[in-house]
Amino acid sequence: MKKLLKVILLLLFSVCSAAGIYAQRTVTGTVLDDKQQPVASANVVVKGTQIGVLTDNDGKFTINVPSPGGTLVISFIGFTTQEVPVGTSSVLNVTLQTESLALGEIVVVGYGTQRRADVTGAISSVSSEKLNAVPVGNFDQALQGRAAGLVVISNGSPGVAATVRVRGISTVNDANPLYVIDGVVSTTINNLNPSDIERIEVLKDASTAAIYGSLGSNGVILITTKKGQAGKVTVDFESYFGVQYTTKRYDLLDAAEYREYATGGAFTTPTVYVNPTYADRLAGIGPSRPEGGETDWQEEIYQTGPMQNYDLSLSGGNENSTFRLSTGYQNQRGIVIYTGMERYNFRANSDFKKGILKIGENFSLTYGSQDPLADNGGRSLLEHAIKMAPYLPVYNENNLGGYQGPTTSIDGQDAENPVRIMELNSRVRNSVTILGNIYGELDIVKGLKFRSNVGIEGQSLRDEQFAPTFNDDNLGGATHQATFATITKNQANYSALIFTNSLNYGLTVADKHNFEALALTEYSDVLSKVQNASSQNNITNEIQELSSSSASLSSSSFNYYRISYLGRLNYNYDGKYLFSASIRTDASSRFGANNRWGTFPSVSVGWNIAREAFMSNVSAINNLKLRASWGMAGNDKIPDYAYSSSLTSNMYYVIDDLPVVGTTPGGAANPDLKWEETTMTNIGLDLGLFNNQFTLSAEYYMNASDDLLMQVPLTLSTGDFRGTISKNAGSMETSGFELQLGYNDFEGEFQWSASLNLGTFKNEVKSLGGATYISGFGFEGEDLNRCQVGEQAFFFYGWDFDGIFQTADEANTYMGGTQKALYSSTAGDFRISDTNGDGKITVDDRTNIGNPFPKATVGLDLNASYKGFDLNIFISGVYGNKLYNTNIYDLQGMPRLFNAGVEVLDRWTPDNPSNTIPRAGDVSVNVEASDRFVEDGAYTKLKNITLGYNIPANLTKNKLTRFRVYISAQNMITVTNYSGLDPEVGRYNAGISGTTLGLIGAPQTSTTNYSNGIDVGNYPIPKSVIGGFQITF
DSSP: OHHHHHHHHHHHHHHHHHHHHHHTEEEEEEEEOTTSOBOTTOEEEETTSSOEEEOOTTSEEEEEEOSTTOEEEEEOTTBOOEEEEOTTOSEEEEEOOBTTTTTOOEEEETTEEEEGGGOOSOEEEEEHHHHHTSOOSSHHHHTTTTSTTEEEEOOOSTTOOOEEEESSOOOSSOOOOEEEETTEEESOOTTOOGGGEEEEEEEOSHHHHGGGGGGOTTOEEEEEEOOOOSEEEEEEEEEEEEEEEOOOOOOBOOHHHHHHHHTSSSSOOOGGGTOGGGHHHHTTOBTTBTTOOOOOHHHHHBOOEEEEEEEEEEEEEOSSEEEEEEEEEEEEEOSBTTOEEEEEEEEEEEEEEETTEEEEEEEEEEEEEEEOOOOBTTBOHHHHHHHSOTTSOSBOTTSTTSBOOOOHHHHSOOOOOHHHHHHTSEEEEEEEEEEEEEEEEEEEETTEEEEEEEEEEEEEEEEEEEEOOEESOTTSSOSSEESSEEEEEEEEEEEEEEEEEEEEEEEEETTTEEEEEEEEEEEEEEEEEEEEEEEEESSOSSOOSOOSTTOEEEEEEEEEEEEEEEEEEEEEETTTEEEEEEEEEEEETTSOGGGOEEEEEEEEEEEEGGGSGGGTTOTTEEEEEEEEEEEEEEEOOSOTTTTSOEEEEEEEEEETTEEEEEEEEEEOOOTTOOOEEEEEEEEEEEEEETTTTEEEEEEEEEEEEESOEEEEEOOGGGOOSSOEEEEEOOEEEEEEEEEEEEEEEOOSSSEEEEEEEEEEOEEEEEEOTTOSEEEOOEETTEEOEEEETTSOTTEEEEBOEEEEOOSHHHHHHGGGGHHHHHHOOOTTSEEEOOTTOSSSOOGGGOEEEEOSSOSEEEEEEEEEEETTEEEEEEEEEEESOEEEETHHHHHHOOSSOOOOBGGGGGOOBTTBOOSSSOOSSOOHHHHSSBGGGEEEOOEEEEEEEEEEEEOOGGGGTTOOSEEEEEEEEEEEEEEEOOOSSOSOOOOOOOSSOSSOOOOTTOOOOTHHHHHTTEESSOOOOOEEEEEEEEEEO
C-alpha cells in the first residue's frame, strides 16, 4: 500500500512538474522588417494576456509563454500587426511587412480611417518621425515644407503660432485651416506638445475636407496623438538642451558717421552738435559710461537664448485595454531680450474594450507663460534700435527709471530707448488650455457600429502689464516720460462643447463589393468672453493693482452654435474601382433665419489600375491609381451677429440747441447674409514602383470661392453710423499643382531615403461685388496692399520707380511736367513710371508692385543610417513671392533726422549723382509706397540637420531598449536676395500689443492676410543648436 501511494505521488509530482515546465516555456526570437533589418522596440505580446516584452536594438526578444498552442501578437508603428502561433516552437523569427508596402497603411480621414489604397482624395501624411526630426517649440513650425500644398510661415517669437495656409488663399476673411485633435475641433495647436503627436493628415480637397462642411473650406489638419500599445509597459524619456541666436544685423551709422549725416545740411543741425554744453553727451559720457563711447543698439536688443525641453511618457496595455500618460516641460528664451516662453504639458489617453463595447478618453492640460515682444509709439522695437542716436548710452542712473533717451530739442529726434521698452515694463501672458474627449463605441451587429463622442475645449488667457513712471532725460523737456504708472489686467475665457453621434456600417458582398456608410449628427456650443481693465497710479510704482484712478473697463462676449447632419458612402469593387460621396448640411448662428442652413456635397472616384488583370505581369508597378474629386465647403468665419443691426452709445444729438448723449443704430442689418462657398476640384495620380521603392503623387486643383463675406461701403446718404454692411459680394479662384516624390533604399547596412514635395499656387480675385478694391495694411498713412479684380489677392500697391532725376530741368519736363505738378519733384527725386501709358503721371499710375504669397514651395527630406548612426537633412524653400521691407524706410528713407543705414552717406547730392538713393529730406514721393521697398522674398533654407547615434544595447547591459543621442542645428544656412534680417516674414506680432485682449475663437479679419509679407521689424527666425537624448525602458 505504501509503495502504491509512493508511485501515485510520484506520478502526480511528475505530471504537475511537467505541466509547470510546459506552462512556462521560454520562447526566443527575432523581429525583422521586410528588408531583413532588425526592428527595435516592437511589441511582442502573448494574445489574451498582459504578458509582453519589447525587442532590443537587434530586434531580439525573450518571452515566457504560459501554455501550449499560444499565439504571439507582434506589432510596431508603420508595420502590419502579425499573429504568430507558437505551437511547440521555442525559437520564432518574424518578418513584419510595412503598411505602405502592403498598401494597407491606414490614414485618418474625417470621422474615421481608410486604407491608403482606397483613398480617392488629396491627403498628405506627416509621421511623428518627420515631426521629431526638427525639435521646435510649436509643432506647426515642424510642418514647414513637410507636405505639398502646405505653406507654414513662422512668426518668430517664442510661443507665437505660425501662419498656416493649405493651398493658398481662397477668401478675404479668416483663411486658417481647421484643426482637429483626436476628433475634437480646436481653435489652437500652439500649446500642443510635438512629442505627443503620432501622425498628421492634411486634407486638401473636397472629398476629404468637405465632410467638415462649414469648417473645411480652408483645408483640414487632422492630428492624432500617440496611444498605448499592447505589451510590456514602456517608459520613454527624452530631453534636449541648446541655444538660439541670430547673427545678421543692419549696417548702421556709427557715431562719427551719424555726425557727418546730421550736420551735412540735409536737416537742421541738432543743438547737441553746436552747443558745447552737451560735449559730454555727444561723447557718450554718463554715469553708466564715464569713459564715454557709443552704443550698438542692435546688439543691445539681441541675445543668445537658452532652450531646454523634457518629455516623459508611460504606456502599455493588452488586447483589451491600452493607456498612455505623458508630461512635458519646455523653456525657451528668445533672441530678443526679455522674450521667451515656458510650457507645461500633461496628456492621458486610454481605452477599454469589453465584449461589444469600447470606451476611451483623450485628455490634455497645458499651462503656458509667454514673455512677448513689445513695441511702442507705433514703431517696432527694431525700428527704435535703428533710429536711436549711437552716442546715447543705454542707462543713466540720474534719470527716473534709470534709462537714457533723446530729447527732441537737444538731439533733434524722438526714437525711444528699446532696452527700456523691453526691460522697464513688465508684460506676461498666462494661458491654461484643456482639450479632450470621451467616447463610446458599440458593435451592434457585424459591420454595424455606433459611436458617441463628447469633445471639450477650454481656454483661459490672462494678460498683465505694468508700466512704471520714468523720464528718459533729466536735462529737462524729456521727449519720453511717464508721470504715472499704468496697470493693465485682461482676462479672456473660451469654452466649446461638441456632441457627435455616428452610425457606421461596413459590408462586403461576394468578396468584391465593399461598402461603408456613415450617418452622423453633430452639435457645437461655443461661448467666449473677455474683460479688459486698466488704471493709473499717480503715487507709487510699488502697487501693481487696479484702482478707480483713470480707470477703463470693457467687456464683450459671443455665443456660437452649429448643428450638422452628415451622410457618407464609400464603395470599391475588388479594390479597383473606387467611389465616395458625402453630403453635409450645417446651420450656423452667424446667419439670420433666411439663410442659416448650408448644404455641402462632395463626390470622388478612383481607378486602381495596378490591380487590373492586364497589369499582373508588370511587376515593376505595384501601385497606379487615378482619382478625381469635386465638392463644396462652406465658410462662416465672420464676426458674430454681423447679420443683425447693432447699437452704438455715446452718440450726441442736438435737442433745443444742446448736445445730448444718446444711442443710435451702429450698423445696418442684413438678414439675407449667407454662407461663403468654395467649390473644390481635384485630379490626382499615385504611382509606386519596385515594391514602392519609388513613389509619386501628383495633383492638380482649383478652388473657386463665391459669395465672399465682405464689408461693403455704404453711401453717406444712408446715414449708417458704421459706414459698411456685411454682404456676400465677391469671388476668388486659386489653382495649382502638387508633386510628391519618394525613394528609399533599405537594403544592407547603409540605408537611405529621400522625399521631395513641391506645391504651386495661383490666385485671382474675380469679383468684389461692385467695389473697385479693398485695401489693407497701413504704414505711414498709406495702405500698402489691396484686393482688386483681375489681380492676386493682397498684392502690394504703389509706385513703380524708374531711376532718379539728375537735374531740375529733367524733372520739370518729364511727362509734360505732370510729376512736377503732382509732387514738385526736382533733382534727386525718384522718377515715377507711366505704367498706364497715358503720357502723364497721375495717381492712376500706382500699380501692382508684388505679391506676398509664394508661387511655389519646396521641401526636401534626406535620411540615412549606418551601423547605429542616423543622419537627417531637411531643406525647405519658398519662391515667387515679394516682401515689403519697411525697414528700408528707416534705413534709407530720410524723411527726418534719425540714425540710418550707411547707404545714406551715398545719397544723391549735386556732387554725388546717385541713381539708387534719393536726396534727403521730407520729400513725399521718395517715401511713399513704391517698389523701392519691395524685394525678392524667395529663399532656400537648410532647415534642419541632425546627427544621431543609437548606443548598442550591450553597452547598457540590455537594461535600455533604446538609447539614442543626437546633435541638431536649425536654420544654419539661408540662400536669399532679401536684404532684411530674415526672408521668412509672416505677420507682425508684438505679443501683447495695446491695452485690450480680443475674444478667443473669434474669426480673424482680413488684417491677418494683409499683414503677411510686410516686414516692419518682425522677429527674425533664429538659428539654433541643440543636443539631446532619447531613452526607452
